[in-house]
Amino acid sequence: MNETVYQHYRREEAAFIDQVFSWMQQVENRYTPYISNFLTPREALIVTQLVNTNEDIDLAFDGGYDDAERKRACLYPNYFEPTYDDFKVSALNLNFPVKFANITHGRILGTLISTGIERDRIGDIITDGERWHILVDQTMEDFLIQQVTKIGNVGVKLEPMDKGDLLTPIETWQTVTVISSSLRLDALISKVYNFSRQRAKDSIAAGLVKVNFVEMERGDALIGVQDIVSVRKFGRFWIQSVEGVTKKDNFRLLVNVLEI
Numbered sequence: 001m002n003e004t005v006y007q008h009y010r011r012e013e014a015a016f017i018d019q020v021f022s023w024m025q026q027v028e029n030r031y032t033p034y035i036s037n038f039l040t041p042r043e044a045l046i047v048t049q050l051v052n053t054n055e056d057i058d059l060a061f062d063g064g065y066d067d068a069e070r071k072r073a074c075l076y077p078n079y080f081e082p083t084y085d086d087f088k089v090s091a092l093n094l095n096f097p098v099k100f101a102n103i104t105h106g107r108i109l110g111t112l113i114s115t116g117i118e119r120d121r122i123g124d125i126i127t128d129g130e131r132w133h134i135l136v137d138q139t140m141e142d143f144l145i146q147q148v149t150k151i152g153n154v155g156v157k158l159e160p161m162d163k164g165d166l167l168t169p170i171e172t173w174q175t176v177t178v179i180s181s182s183l184r185l186d187a188l189i190s191k192v193y194n195f196s197r198q199r200a201k202d203s204i205a206a207g208l209v210k211v212n213f214v215e216m217e218r219g220d221a222l223i224g225v226q227d228i229v230s231v232r233k234f235g236r237f238w239i240q241s242v243e244g245v246t247k248k249d250n251f252r253l254l255v256n257v258l259e260i
Contacts, residue, residue, distance in 0.1 A: 009046065010222065016043060020050050023075050027057050033076035035087060037120035037137065038063065040070060040212040041226040041238060047073050062087040063123050064135035065166050069228075070123045084163075088138035089123060092145070093161045098130055101154040108132060108151060115147040119213065126169045133167050134158070171258055178253045179246060183239075185211065186219035188229065192237050192257060208232040 006014050023034045039047065044061060051059045060082050063071035072089060074082045096103060105125050112122055112134070123135030136144060145158045180191045189200040189209065201219045203209055209216050210230040211223065223229060223239060230236045235258040243252040 005050070010224065013046065016046065017050065020047050024051065024054055024057055027075050027077060028054075031077050033074055033080050033082060033086065036073040036075075037118070038070040038072055038123045038135075039120070041228060042212055042224065044071055044073065045226040047075075051075060062089060064089040064091055064163055065124075065126075067169070068124050068135065070135075072123075089163070090136050090138040090141040091161045091163045091166055092134045092136060092141065093159045094132040094134060094151075095157040095159055096151070096154055103132065103151055103154060103156075108134065111148055111151045112136075112144065115144065117143070124169075126167050128167045129170050131167060133161070173256050173258055175240065175254060175256050177243070178255045179250050180253060181250050183222050183224070183251060184219065185209070185216060185221045185223055185229065188223055188237075188239075189231060192229075192255060193231065193234055203231060 005017060009017060023036065027034050036047070039061075048059060051057055056078060058076055058078060058080075060074045060076070061071040062074070062082075062084060063069070072087045074086060076082055094103070094108065105127070108125050109119075109122065113119060117140055121137040121140050123137075125132065125134050127133075141160065145160070148156065148158050150156060176192075178188070178191050180187050182188075186197055186200040186204060189195055189203065190197045193200075195203070204216060204219045207215055207217075208231060211221065212228055213230070225239050225241060228236055228238045237255050237257040240254040240256050243254055246252055
């Protein structure tokens with residue numbers, strides 16, 4: 001069965017597909033819910049597509065707030081009704097001297113990962129331009145509070161907080177139509193940011209581009225629906241849908257672009 005499914009996805013996604021099938025098997029065998037770690041939007045899409053083929057398993061997502069980018073999935077038998085507490089997402093406030101320190105998303109994430117935890121134990125890191133809040137796997141909360149006392153040379157303190165007090169992110173997304181001859185990474189960057197194709201390739205080679213939060217070195221990598229592409233100093237974008245092809249056989253894409 002898996003071999004038939006693989007053909008609809010990229011080769012490098014096969015291991016994740018196997019993982020999702022194992023989650024589904026666990027729910028069926030034990031008749032209990034399964035909670036994943038935090039998923040990228042692309043991973044969440046794959047989970048949704050696979051779980052929808054099984055009438056005995058339902059699916060819900062939660063990342064700590066309504067518009068979370070990274071969310072945990074709950075796969076559950078039909079009798080079960082998940083609540084927010086089942087997702088085990090903790091919200092942490094980053095307490096630091098705001099007037100005397102410059103803290104960025106990258107520095108926060110780098111510090112959290114340097115403690116030894118995996119990226120998928122960390123959800124969104126949100127800001128209102130001054131304050132920062134972090135969503136994490138509840139089982140990591142105490143560990144991170146103990147371990148994270150500095151970000152760079154700035155003394156910080158992580159404090160548990162109620163999810164009802166979470167910041168409203170200041171990010172603004174714009175939905176645009178993009179016409180591209182290819183779904184290659186370098187072609188899409190060129191179109192979205194009005195770069196030359198060579199500049200896009202140079203940015204990738206310089207390590208300035210990430211796909212689903214992982215540095216990507218191949219300009220010919222194919223980008224799919226819900227893949228998040230990040231270009232340092234320019235922002236992020238993701239393909240919402242492929243709307244069709246033009247008369248010249250170019251792709252017509254609906255793309256969400258983060259304005260920075």
